[in-house]
Amino acid sequence: MAYTGRLRKVKTISWQNNKLIIIDQTRLPGQLRYLCIDNLKTMFMAIKEMKIRGAPALAAAGACAVVLGIRKSKAKKYLDFKKELDKVVAHIGSSRPTAVNLFWGLERMVKQAQYNSNKPVKKIKEILLKESKAIIQEDSLICRKIAREGARLIKKGDNILTICNAGILATIDYGTALGVIYESKKQGKNIRVFACETRPLLQGARLTTWELKKMRVKVTLICDNMAASLMENKKIDKVITGADRVAANGDVANKIGTYNMAVLAKFHNIPFYVAAPLSSFDFKLKTGKDIPIEQRDKKEVLSLFFKQPIAPKNVNVINPAFDITPHNLITAIITEKGIVRPADKANIKRIVNLK
Ligand code: MRU
DSSP: OEEEOOOSSOOSEEEETTEEEEEOGGGTTTOOEEEEEOSHHHHHHHHHTTSSOSHHHHHHHHHHHHHHHHTTOOOOSHHHHHHHHHHHHHHHHTSOSSOHHHHHHHHHHHHHHHHTTTSOHHHHHHHHHHHHHHHHHHHHHHHHHHHHHHHTTOOTTOEEEEOSOOBGGGSSSSBSHHHHHHHHHHTTOOOEEEEEOOTTTTHIIIIIHHHHHHTTOEEEEEOGGGHHHHHHTTOOSEEEEOOSEEETTSOEEEETTHHHHHHHHHHTTOOEEEEOOGGGEETTOSSGGGSOOOBOOTHHHHEETTTEEOSOTTSOOOOBSEEEEOGGGOSEEEETTEEESSOSHHHHHHHHTOO
């Protein structure tokens, strides 16, 4: 079921009367359309087709998908329930491989089930619903903390370049990289954002400019290949992006093209910041080389957002959705616990261990 509605207070994902309500991001900016989802199959496709997307939003989406997936389980004993749960979790995990937040959300659900394994299955299901709601609520708070930390790095009148969408739409209701922008604006810093369009799926053009305009932030849309020229002409003071996975050494996976921006920023002596919650860190992976990169359908590259074809159908295409920015190109990583500067293994450890 879908319905269009006026934007009141955007929540990318929420529970209403035991159904999941998500914004269908593939319809933006043309239409603000909410989907009402009550089964795993639809939710799985919503994640895969990027109706909901962005690393922190995927943590919540994954957790909520678990609730939908186990809801109808008839298992009476925990061990039978656990078998079904594991299957559901593995299935959801197969939707998108790069953002570690998805797996972090799934792991939280599994842990919660295990911790309560002595309770009746009915009770465990209730606990899992509660856990998915907690993940949603926590994200709101964490993004605001990241925003306050990050705003310390922003000066009045800064021109800030960003890529993809690391805003309200990529989280629950505030954003990471764009959260920093919202907080800076709130502090009266009069900033301007340059949004890279972000080929092939145009999250920058479709989503970032849409939400920045709603939030009354000055924004200018650029094609991805305009960034170097802007930097050369001293039009950019800072770059801020989000992250899909941060390896133990500080290497960052984020939307394809992020690495380009980081190289350009280094060349032009412009600070390059990454804003990410600790749920985006993957300490099991030593470096960015170990991060799995999602390869998406060539159709996304062969057309302009699945509409206008822009190349012969049979041309060779590659479509990696993410790239790795090595930590030595990153000035600092902004987390909810503070700023990791420089973005290296020792500093990451220090921040993570802060109370
Ligand atoms: O493919 P997407 O749209 O899910 O990619 C999203 C990004 O790359 C974001 O920058 C990242 O998830 C951080 S969102 C706060």
